[in-house]
Amino acid sequence: GENVEQHPSTLSVQEGDSAVIKCTYSDSASNYFPWYKQELGKRPQLIIDIRSNVGEKKDQRIAVTLNKTAKHFSLHITETQPEDSAVYFCAAPRAGGFKTIFGAGTRLFVKA
Amino acid sequence: NAGVTQTPKFRILKIGQSMTLQCTQDMNHNYMYWYRQDPGMGLKLIYYSVGAGITDKGEVPNGYNVSRSTTEDFPLRLELAAPSQTSVYFCASSTHGRRDTEAFFGQGTRLTVV
Numbered sequence: 001g002e003n004v005e006q007h008p009s010t011l012s013v014q015e016g017d018s019a020v021i022k023c024t025y026s027d028s029a030s031n032y033f034p035w036y037k038q039e040l041g042k043r044p045q046l047i048i049d050i051r052s053n054v055g056e057k058k059d060q061r062i063a064v065t066l067n068k069t070a071k072h073f074s075l076h077i078t079e080t081q082p083e084d085s086a087v088y089f090c091a092a093p094r095a096g097g098f099k100t101i102f103g104a105g106t107r108l109f110v111k112a
Numbered sequence: 113n114a115g116v117t118q119t120p121k122f123r124i125l126k127i128g129q130s131m132t133l134q135c136t137q138d139m140n141h142n143y144m145y146w147y148r149q150d151p152g153m154g155l156k157l158i159y160y161s162v163g164a165g166i167t168d169k170g171e172v173p174n175g176y177n178v179s180r181s182t183t184e185d186f187p188l189r190l191e192l193a194a195p196s197q198t199s200v201y202f203c204a205s206s207t208h209g210r211r212d213t214e215a216f217f218g219q220g221t222r223l224t225v226v
Contacts, residue, residue, distance in 0.1 A: 032212035043202060044155070046214040089155065093212060100145060100206070100215060101171075104154040 004092045006103025013080050014111050021106045023090035024072040030092040033066055033073045038087045038105075047088075048075070080110045113138050118203050118218035125193040125225045133188040133221050135203030143206045144186040145170075145215065146178065148199040155202065161186055162208075193225045 003026040013019050023033075034049035050057045050064045050073065057064050061080075066073040073092075077084055087107050093100040119134045137144065142163050147155040157170030161180040175197060177189040186205075190197060200222050204215040 034214050036215075043217040043219055044215075045217070049214060051212075091215070093206075093208070100143075100160075100204075101157065102147075102155040 004090060004101050004103045006090050006106060008106060009104065010107045010109075012109040012111065015080060015082060017080055019075075019077045019080055019084070019108055019110075021075045021088055021090070021108075022072060023074070023092070023103050024070075025092035026071065027092065028071065032093055033064065034091050035062075035064060035075045036089045036091070036102075038089065040086070044089055077108075080108075082110050082112050084108060085110045115139065116203055116205055116216050116218040118201075118221050120221060121219065122222045123224070125190075125223065127193060127195065127225060129193050130189070130191050131193070131223075133190070133201055133203070133223075135186045135188070135218060136184050137186075137203075137205040137216070138184065139205060139207075139216065140183060141205035141207050141213075141216070142183070143208050144180065145204045145206075146176070146186070146188045147202045147204065148172065148197075149202060149220075150199050158188065158201075190223075195225050197223065198225045199223060 006023045031052035036044040037047045038044040048064050050066050061078050063076040087105045089105050090103040116137045145160045146158040156172045159178040161167045167178050200220045202220050203218040206215045207213045
């Protein structure tokens with residue numbers, strides 16, 4: 001069945017350092033890979049996504065890389081800032097979107 | 113567009129009571145989902161729907177029921193509330209077909225069962 005594993009569960013970095021969060025998925029039919037950020041007490045919101053015909057996508061300080069052969073994709077945040085502190089979720093919907101399953105989440109702490 | 117709207121935002125139920133969490137979206141999305149999020153935990157899929165009249169179970173469906181009579185609405189029904197159902201509930205919607213899109217979430221319903 002579908003499974004999305006996300007690592008690490010907690011990540012603490014100094015302000016200005018980089019943070020990397022990795023997800024692996026099991027369904028080879030998945031072709032859309034979003035990352036969501038959830039601030040404390042708020043709803044999850046999309047921050048970046050990538051489709052299977054692209055290997056890397058960048059938006060200012062955040063980037064996502066995809067390795068379809070290995071079935072993993074990663075979120076990269078450079079020059080981290082305290083406002084990046086949040087929980088980050090990956091997801092790997094099956095082609096057609098059935099049963100969008102989220103990773104368990106990564107709690108990122110950015111220390112000033 | 114209002115996006116995804118959930119009501120109520122907060123609710124306290126007594127054990128054994130029932131309630132319906134309302135969710136409506138105005139983006140004409142075909143897919144809708146209900147997730148629960150326990151404190152400090154991830155999102156667990158309760159039920160989902162791929163279109164009006166079609167619903168299916170997710171990872172944790174026990175104790176819940178859903179219906180999808182229209183594209184816009186996807187209510188979640190709790191029968192015989194139990195303390196284990198204390199959680200934050202998120203409704204979400206997305207489009208899938210020729211091109212998948214992100215999931216848009218409602219603001220959440222914080223439910224406490226005492």
